[in-house]
Amino acid sequence: MKQTELQQLVEEISATYFNRPFLHVARFNKRLKTTGGRYLLESHDIEINPKQLEVHGMDDLIGIIKHELCHYHLHLLNRGYKHRDRDFKQLLNEVGGTRFCQTLPGQRRTESVKYIYTCKGCNQRYTRKRKVDTRRFVCGKCSGKLILK
Structure with a gap:
């Protein structure tokens, strides 16, 4: 899909679902990563984001356009x-x-668990991405001492 086709699609969706014209510019932006x-x-x-069209198809693209048009019309x-x-x-919800x-x-990076702590008193396990100061923090169940495994 080209920029002109996107512009035309946005104008059609605006007229059909919102009964209002879209008077500005709609464009693809390849730099959008997470949205x-x-x-x-x-x-x-x-x-x-043009990747949304490539990966998920026209139905998802139309849903995204409707979302952005809600921002557009309500702001105006x-x-x-x-x-x-x-x-x-x-x-x-209406459109x-x-x-x-x-x-x-x-796109989503899954961070793995780096630290596993165990309570000395009740053997409760705590998994953490960051290191915890065991002199300062204790078990939430029994207030026992935490040990790094």
Whole structure:
């Protein structure tokens, strides 16, 4: 899909689902890594992650566009356009947009457990990514001493 096709698609979705025109620019942004798209408050433009289309297809792309258009239209109407606002949640539900985009393969890094602590008193295990000061912290169950395994 090209930029012009994306622009046309966004304008069609805006007219169909929101009954309002999209008067700004929609573009692909290859630098987006962890998000499906974003609405730019100052320029009112919408940027879309092209990987979402390549990996997950047109249905997910349309859901992302609806999500960004909710931000766009609510912001221009001076209503609650943020994720936590009731207006945003309600409009997103009405148009059938996606709340979260699917993760792309290889994007999420899983950090492994580096430290395992065991309580001397009750043998409760604690797994941690960071080191814990055993002189300062104790078991949450029995207040026993923690030992690094």
